[in-house]
Amino acid sequence: MKELPHHLQQYFVYCAIYPEGSLLFRDDIIRMWVAEGFIDEQDGQLLKDIAEEHYDELIYRNLLQPDYLYADLSQCRVHDLLRRLACCLSKEECFVGDPESIGVNIMSKLQRISVFTEKDMVVFPSMDKEQYKVRTWRTQYGKSLRVDNTIFRRLPYI
Numbered sequence: 765m766k767e768l769p770h771h772l773q774q775y776f777v778y779c780a781i782y783p784e785g786s787l788l789f790r791d792d793i794i795r796m797w798v799a800e801g802f803i804d805e806q807d808g809q810l811l812k813d814i815a816e817e818h819y820d821e822l823i824y825r826n827l828l829q830p831d832y833l834y835a836d837l838s839q840c841r842v843h844d845l846l847r848r849l850a851c852c853l854s855k856e857e858c859f860v861g862d863p864e865s866i867g868v869n870i871m872s873k874l875q876r877i878s879v880f881t882e883k884d885m886v887v888f889p890s891m892d893k894e895q896y897k898v899r900t901w902r903t904q905y906g907k908s909l910r911v912d913n914t915i916f917r918r919l920p921y922i
Contacts (some may be wrong), residue, residue: 768825773853774802775818776827779842780850781878781902787831790838800900812899863888876900884911888918898922906911 768776775797777900782788797803803811803818822828823837827846831839842850850861857875859866864887866874871889875897879886886909899921903909916922 765880768827771802771804772818772821772825772827776822776846777850777854777858778802778827780847780854780859781876781900782842782843783860783878783880784847786841788842790816790829790840796849796900827897841866872897873896876902878902880910886915887912887913888915896920909910 765845778797778800779788779793793918794812797815797818798811803814805811806814819828820837823840827842828840829843830837831841833839844896851858854876856873858878859874859876860878861880862883863877863879864883865870866889877898877900879902886903896919898919901919901922
């Protein structure tokens with residue numbers, strides 16, 4: 765990963781928020797990168813265009829695997845081994861799973877949470893509002909998911 769430019773590392777590591785085997789849609793992930801503030805303006809280019817260049821670069825470097833059913837490369841996956849690498853690199857700031865299983869010490873460092881649970885309700889560990897640094901909260905659930913009614917009051921950056 766040392767050969768990979770820092771800005772591309774950031775985009776690659778961000779892919780860890782998607783569960784294993786997930787299909788990533790180019791337009792969705794590009795919007796998320798822009799919303800996270802990852803993209804720096806360059807010579808009047810649109811942020812979306814810059815992000816698309818980075819997406820293409822990750823494909824070129826084989827960090828994202830395009831779904832060749834779509835000639836425009838609008839969908840891709842992260843190979844399971846590379847996703848594990850992304851998870852290891854992002855473990856201090858990203859968590860995928862059931863937030864109820866996270867300890868308070870870990871939760872206080874996280875910036876991104878991708879909720880992946882079979883439970884009907886999502887509950888976060890009890891902490892003071894000031895301790896939460898979560899900026900991205902994503903859910904991956906097939907049926908209706910209830911959330912603790914205090915979650916959004918305790919996540920001031922969302």
